[in-house]
Amino acid sequence: MAMVASRAGVSGQTVSRVVNDSPRVDPATRARVEKAMAELGYRPHRAARALRTGRTHTIGLVVTTLATVGNSRMLQATAEAAERRGYALLVVTAASSIAEAFDRLQDQGVDGAIVLNEASALTRSAESPAGLRLVVVDGASDGSASAFVSTVFVSTVSSDHAGGATEATRHLLQGEHAAVHHLAGPADSFAAAERERGWRETLQDAGIDAPQIVRGDWSAESGYAAAAALESATAVFCANDQMALGLMRALAERGSRVPEDVSVIGFDDVPDAANYRPPLTTIRQDFPALAEAAVAALIADIEHAESTPSMLIPTRLVERSSTKMSS
Template structure:
C-alpha cells in the first residue's frame, strides 16, 4: 500500500479509502490510485482486511438443489449481485437440515447468508448460529427475517385473467409441489382470479416442476381448453403431451407458464408466460443482506415483493 501511495503521489490513507470504496476521494485521485494499483499488481489482502474490519466480505448461499431452473438462475444472479457489492459467494447445499448448512457457513466465517426457495421453508425450525445474518428468498413475511420474493400470486392472477379474457369458460391449473411457497402463492393467485370471475376452480393437477411431470399431467388435462402451468418446465412437458394427443396449441388449448426461462421463446409454439426478474430478486436480497452486515439496515423488513410481467407469445389464442 505504501508503494501504491508513493507511485500515485498520495497518502497511505487515500489509498486505503480507494481500496475500501470510500466516497471521500475525488474521481481524478481515485483514477490515479487505481492506475498505480494496476501497474504494481496490488491486490487487497482479504484475510488481513477481515482481521481489521471483522468482516470476511463473503456471503453464503444455501440451496437444497441446483437442478431446478429457478435455483440455478438465482445462483448466477446472486453471484453477480454480490460481486457488484464487493462480496465473494460461498455455496452450500442443505439436505433435510438447514442447521448443518448454517454451521458450515459459520465455520467459514461468512458475514451473512441468503437462503433460496425450497431451503427457505426449513429456516423457521432451524437453529441458527448466533450473529448469522439471513435473508430468505421465497418465504412468507416474517417479523424477525428479511424476506424477498416475486409477486407469485399477482402474476398467477394476471395469467388466469388473461386466459379468461380470451373467452375460455374456465382455467385449469398444473400446480407445483404442495410444500413450495411459490407454488402455493401461484395457486392462490389462480384461485383468486377465478373467484373474482365467479368461477368455481377445477381440480388442481399437481407436478414437481419438471417437464416430465408436465407430460404426465397430459391425461388429466386432456379435456382442458386453457391451462395455467406453475412453471415453464411443466408447460413444456404439457405441450408435448397435448401434441401427442392430437390437440393443437393454441387452436384447441391455450397454455401459459411461469418464469420466462431463456428457452421459452423457442418452445413450439413460443410460450406465453409470467416473467420473474431473477436479477432484481438477487439484487434486492444482496442489498438487504449487505445493509444488515454493514449496519445500514433500517429495521427488519417483513417482505420485499418483486413485480412480475406477462409476456405474450403464441401459446395462447
C-alpha cells in the same frame, strides 16, 4: 499499500479508502490510485482485511438444489450482484438440514447469508443461527416463513407470484374459457403455493369454481405425465415453463393443438420459452432484480445494521403464441 501510496502521491489512508470503496475519495484521486495498484499488481489481502475489520466480505447462499432453472438463474444473478459490491459468494446445499448448512457457513466465516427459494421453508423449524445475518428469498412477507424457533425475524425478498398468477389466469379468461385448470408445483414450495393462491382467487372473483389441481414437481416430465389428468381442459396455467413444455409435448402427441384446442401459459420466462413450439406465453420473473434486492438488503444489514422491509418484486406477462384470445 505503502508502495501504491508513494507511486500515486497520496497517503496510505487514501489508498485504504480506495480499497474499501469509500465515497470519501474524489474520482481523479481514485483513478490515480487504481492506476498505481494496476501497475504494481496490488491486490487486497482478503484474510488480512478480515482480521482487521472482522468481516470477510463473503456472503453465503443456501439452496436445496441447483437443478431447477429458477435456482440456477438466481445463483448467477446473486453472484453478479455480490461481485459488484466487492463480496465473494459461497454456496452450500441444505437438502436435509438447514442447520448444518448454517454451521458450514459460520465455519467459513461468512458475513451473512441468503436463503433461496425451496430452502426458505426449512427455516420454519431451524434454530436461529447466532450472529449470522440472513435474507430469505421467497418467504412469507408476514414473517411466517422467516420465523425461527427462537422467533428471530429476518428480511424477506419475494417475486410477486400471486400477482403473476392473477395476470396469467385473467389472460386465459379473456379467451372466454369456461374454466382455467392449474398444473401446480410441489406442495411444500412457497412459490407454488402463492401461484396457486393467485389462480384460485382470480377464478373466485370471476365467479368460476376452481377445477381440481394437478400437481407436478417443476420438471418437464411431470408436465408430460399431467396431461392425462387434464384431458378436458381448454386452458391450463402451468406453475413453471418446464411443466408447460412437457404438457405441450403430451398435447401434441394426442393430437390436441396449442392454442387452437388448448391454451397454455407458463411461469418464469426461461431463456428458451420463446423457442418452444409454439412460443410460450408466460409470466416473467425478474431474477436480476430479485437477486439485487436480496444482496442489497443483506449488505445493508452487514455494513450498517439497517433492517430492510420485506420487498415484493413485480412480475409481468409476456404474451406469445401458446394462448388464444377471443376474436
